[in-house]
Amino acid sequence: MLKTINNQNKTSFVNNHNNNLLYELSVDEASVIIGGYTLVNNTNGRQYFSTLGPTRFPKNRDLVPGGEDNYPGQENYILYREKDDPFTPVIFPVDDPEGTYEFAAQNGVTSIKRLF
Structure with missing residues (x-):
């Protein structure tokens, strides 16, 4: 055991x-x-987001700069802000429930990319 x-x-x-x-x-x-995926925050700011799935209620989450955490594969969507002004919500589909993804920011736009 x-x-x-x-x-x-x-x-x-x-x-x-x-x-x-x-x-x-x-x-x-x-x-x-x-059986979960990893999300890494490679931005200079704290990222606030929600994870959700077809059978899972949304859960509010956050990651500090440089932080990473593991999330259940059943929560296969990430709702986050692409921009703060104007507020632009984005739903990112997690296509690999065991993959590694990152928050990245460029020119004031935040995105999620698959690392491996």
């Missing part, structure tokens, strides 16, 4: 049958196990 221990952006798995066995996984490695 495996126990999950969360510790500052890493997930560790401890095997009860061998307590000396400890693995620390990166966010990307953990997303493969739990």
Whole structure:
């Protein structure tokens, strides 16, 4: 049986049958196990957005500059602001529920791009 221990952006798995066995996984490695996608904020500002899916209610989220997090693959749409003025909402479809995506900004326009 495996126990999950969360510790500052890493997930560790401890095997009860061998307590000396400890693995620390990166966010990307953990997303493969739990079946989610990773979103990275490569902008200079905090990004506020919502994740949602056909069977999931929207959840408000945010990422600090340089931050990254993992989201369930069932929340396969991201609602975010392309521009603040005028307010321009965009719905981005997540086509790979185990992929890695980034917020990027250029000339005042924020976009989401797939990294890999």
